[in-house]
Amino acid sequence: MKLQTYSRRCELPVDADAAFAWHEQPGAIDRLLPPWENMQVERRTGGLHTGAEVVLVNRLGPLRLRWLAEHVAYQPPRLFEDVQRRGPFAHWDHQHRFSSEAGGGASLEDHVEYAVPGGWLGQAVAGGFVRRQLDRMFAYRHETTVADLSLHQRYREKGLMRVAITGCSGLVGSELKSLLTTGGHEVRAITRRRQNEGDIEWDIAAGRIDAEQLEGLDAVVHLAGENIAAGRWNAKQKAKIRDSRIEGTRLLCQTLAGLRHKPKVLVAASATGFYGDRGDEVLTEDSPPGDNFLADVCREWEAQTDVAKQAGIRVVNLRFGMILSPKDGALKKMLLPAKLGGGRLGSGRQYWSWIGLDDAAGAIHHALMTDSLSGPVNAVAPNPMTNSEFTKVLGRVISRPTILPAPAFGL
Missing domain, CATH: 3.30.530.20 (START domain)
Structure with missing residues (x-):
């Protein structure tokens, strides 16, 4: 050989x-x-x-x-x-x-x-x-x-932290856990079923969480929520999307607010869906919310963290754009159609604010470590793209033509 x-x-x-x-x-x-x-x-x-x-x-x-x-x-x-x-x-x-x-x-x-x-x-x-x-x-x-x-x-001067994460097994949560543990930080999962030593159990439907295990943490990262791309938005799916975010965030924040030894910071996921569909309007954290279903969910979602703020916890609401990784999520779903020559969606003029998975985890890490940061923060790449522009870039990256648009009536 x-x-x-x-x-x-x-x-x-x-x-x-x-x-x-x-x-x-x-x-x-x-x-x-x-x-x-x-x-x-x-x-x-x-x-x-x-x-x-x-x-x-x-x-x-x-x-x-x-x-x-x-x-x-x-x-x-x-x-x-x-x-x-x-x-x-x-x-x-x-x-x-x-x-x-x-x-x-x-x-x-x-x-x-x-x-x-x-x-x-x-x-x-x-x-x-x-x-x-x-x-x-x-x-x-x-x-x-x-x-x-x-x-x-x-961030070495900040020292090591004890961090609990909801949604720890998801796309962003698992990436964040790896990033934090390689830095020497202790990470504990807040999960429905305890699988590893140190896991903290909660049950959103029952309104139950192991509060004693949350005592003395330095930080909590809240990422749990029904996947918005899991299926068509019928009434049942909309209820899952809303309730998993609103009820879960309410339970977590009310519990954190009542602890004897509260975490210093809560980093809670939100989404740029807060702004609704605004075309090419330039949007900042001070822009008002939109008026569609996802905007309503995001607004109510963020509002549930107010009780933690009032209890003296620094709260950062990260409004994520579409998080891109070939591992899972939107990009993984796009890859096969793109490899088969699939093109833009509908008109292709809809704007997409996006962020890579590594940068999403890095944004959470930055929020944990930066004492001066609080309130809503847009976690996106500097330049949004239209769906048509994004599709062309994706085609170039995978060396495929993007010539077969998906008609709007099929979306």
């Missing part, structure tokens, strides 16, 4: 000890999985220590392909190494090498020895594709590592 080698190096904004410690945090592997790969951590044991294992699962339609990796070397803060015991490669040995650099920084080199299945024929057929995928994956990993280390370095 002829082995191929791949290496990629990047400069880090922290010393080797801090860089190695970041990789040891439980959320690091989740942060490093590329969002375009339908891959999740199924099981992990032992951190980075020798003998530790990680099982990754890649979902391809109804199929589940598993990758079992075992850590075989652990030399903090210089190196850790993992090898594939079962998975898609004929051979895979990955060394993560850290070196101290002048000025207090460090460098990270990912060095991989690998072989594709099928020997020389497999290499001839798939070798170039595999190489390009490795380039893409490690470019993403290094960009994420540098960005996260820089972010945590920027």
Whole structure:
């Protein structure tokens, strides 16, 4: 078996000890999985220590392909190494090498020895594709590592926080949990069913939450709510969308307000749907609400946090635009039609305010850490796009024509 080698190096904004410690945090592997790969951590044991294992699962339609990796070397803060015991490669040995650099920084080199299945024929057929995928994956990993280390370095004077999150298993909540834990913060999920030690149970329909477990937290992030894209907005679905937000926020905020040791900050999700459909009007946090269903929900949703404000808790209402990630949500739903040549929706003139998933998690992190921030905050990219513009950009990114518009009557 002829082995191929791949290496990629990047400069880090922290010393080797801090860089190695970041990789040891439980959320690091989740942060490093590329969002375009339908891959999740199924099981992990032992951190980075020798003998530790990680099982990754890649979902391809109804199929589940598993990758079992075992850590075989652990030399903090210089190196850790993992090898594939079962998975898609004929051979895979990955060394993560850290070196101290002048000025207090460090460098990270990912060095991989690998072989594709099928020997020389497999290499001839798939070798170039595999190489390009490795380039893409490690470019993403290094960009994420540098960005996260820089972010945590920027707020290091704030110290570590104990944070509870509703909606912790959702698209934004899971990303936020990984971001916070890699910074050393303690994260606890507020959830309907306790699955892990430290989880805090609540039941919105029953009006019940384990208030004692909320005592002494530094912060709460409230993201729970029925997915607005889960189905057509009939009367039943509208009630789910409204009640999950209004009743859940009311229960949480009334409970927080009555605690003996209240959190310093509550970051509560809202949406740019607050403003309704306003065309190309420039909107700021001071703009009045719209007059459609979603605007009414957002206005009432935010109003439920008033009781927390009156109790002395700093409250930030983040009005998110459409949150984009190929992992889930609106973008995932758009990808298949776009790959088949799908074009704009209706006229294509409707404006979309949007934000990437990483920036959405970063906005929450900033709100947690910034004592001067309170009230409504628009969490969106600087420039909104029309649906037509967005569709053209998406087509360019995935190298597909966007020539088949969806008629307005079908939407």
